[in-house]
Amino acid sequence: MLNGAEGPIRDIVLLNTAAALIVAGKAKDLKEGVSIGAKSIASGAAKQSLEKLVAITNAPEGAA
Numbered sequence: 832m833l834n835g836a837e838g839p840i841r842d843i844v845l846l847n848t849a850a851a852l853i854v855a856g857k858a859k860d861l862k863e864g865v866s867i868g869a870k871s872i873a874s875g876a877a878k879q880s881l882e883k884l885v886a887i888t889n890a891p892e893g894a895a
Contacts, residue, residue, distance in 0.1 A: 846861065
C-alpha cells in the first residue's frame with residue numbers, strides 16, 4: 832500500500848490519517864487530511880517514516 836497501490840485498504844488508511852491530522856491540528860477537514868496523506872504516500876515520505884519507526888522499535892534498548 833505504501834508503494835502506491837490503490838484500493839479500499841489505502842482509502843481506509845487515508846481516512847484514518849486525515850482524522851489524525853485533524854486532531855493534531857495539521858488539517859482543517861477530511862478532504863485536506865486525505866490530500867496530505869496521499870501526497871505523503873506518493874512522495875515516499877510515509878514509507879520512510881514507517882521504516883524509521885520499525886528501526887527504532889527493533890533497536891536494542893539504549894541504542895536509539
